[in-house]
Amino acid sequence: MLTRALIVVLAILNVGVASWWLLRSEPAPATPPQPATGVAELRWLPGGTDAAAVAQTAATTAPTEALQEREAAPSAAVAATEAPATTPPAEAAPSAEAAPAVAAAEKPAEPVVEKPVVEKPAAPPRCVALGPFADRAAAVAAQGRAGKLLAPARLREQPAASGSTRYRVLLPAAASREDAQAMVKRIVAAGLSDYYIISQGEESNAIALGQYRNREGAERRIAAVQAAGFQPRLVASGDAGQWWLEGQLAAGSEPAQAQQRSGAAQQRSLECTRLR
Template identity: 30%
Template sequence: MFLRLMFVLLIALNIAVGAWLLLGQPYSRTGMATDPGVPELRLLSELPEPAAPATVPDPAPTAPPASAPQPVVAAKIEGPAPAPSCVALGPFTTPEDVRRAREALSGQARRMRSRQEQVNQSHGWWVYLPAMATRAQALARARELAEHHIDDYFVVSSGEQPNTISLGLFKDQGNARKRRAEVIAAGFPAQVTERSETVAEYWLDLVLPGDAGTRWRSRVPRGIDSRRIPCF
């Protein structure tokens, strides 16, 4: 009996709870839970999916603004560089003189070279009577010269031309010829010849820029000459 009563009470209780859930909730009997004009609060999960943004086509590329015309600068046209000049400086007396000149001109010349030449150097003009066969004949001829008032002579006793009678050594060729003419006029076969010997001369060859001119003259001793040579 007690169990039947408990069963009936449980059924009644379930019916009452169901009726309260169905009919007793405030939002089931009234309208909106918010005041008019106030937006309703919703969960993020209840919101609709946002619409994809409309694709806006890229604007057509616009041409860059035209820039002001740039002034045209005329290129400077230079003429060909002057051709180099090639000269030989000298003669120098010693290799040391050439070395000093080379050092002084090292900043002006493009190329340099030193060289040596063998040249005949004149020592004057010699007037003489040809050698006699013996010294006695040479002394006899010298006495004849004295009788004709011809002075300034001596008899060569040694060397390459012994028994020759020297009548003088002259630096000027004109004076030598004048002396020879006087002796010939007195009846003696005088002759004249140039006295020379082979000596070494030293030269410095330069290749100079075309605009160098003669600026080298201020850097070498006085008396040094120049002559044109083929470039090397």
């Protein structure tokens, strides 16, 4: 009884398997997994080709077009990510004219070493005596012509060789003897001494206030009399002396130039200490 039941069950199973085998549809081909980049793709070839030979052939041959396209796509993506978003414009190279200026700007400035200025020593002053002139008036005129070529300048009278020249200080002659005596009283009241009234000659009734051998002494006497309120005059007597114009030459001028300008007949070197 049990044996029959098993046979029936097996028969039913066989019928069911046969029905399923006949009625089933073709299975969809499975999508092969995507190979990694750089690995050759393996494909199933119909006709019973040996899989080992196919794999060896695929390894030794170049990748297919599809594989090349897939390899190119990741390479482009990597290049896009590595490249900067925007490429700054290249700086223009400096022109030939601007190159020296750029080089000068980049080069550090060298310290300027100032050389000490050596001042030339001033030339020593030179002094001259110009003359001789016949009288004081001629010497004064020569001083005016010389101008700034002689500064400072002074007039000097050189007595005659015989030494007979004398200088007298006189007050003008009065109208009468009484007027001359009245003038003497005024002189005494002013504190002056060394006076006398001339009684003869062209200078009668004039008042003499001193006689001197050199002009300098006579001029000092005149200054004292003028300070007392009188107006004396200087009178030279005896052999006439000579007048000289003495002074210090201006910077850059020559003695010959001063001589020509003043009209002097001679010029002599002079120590400048004598002018002080």
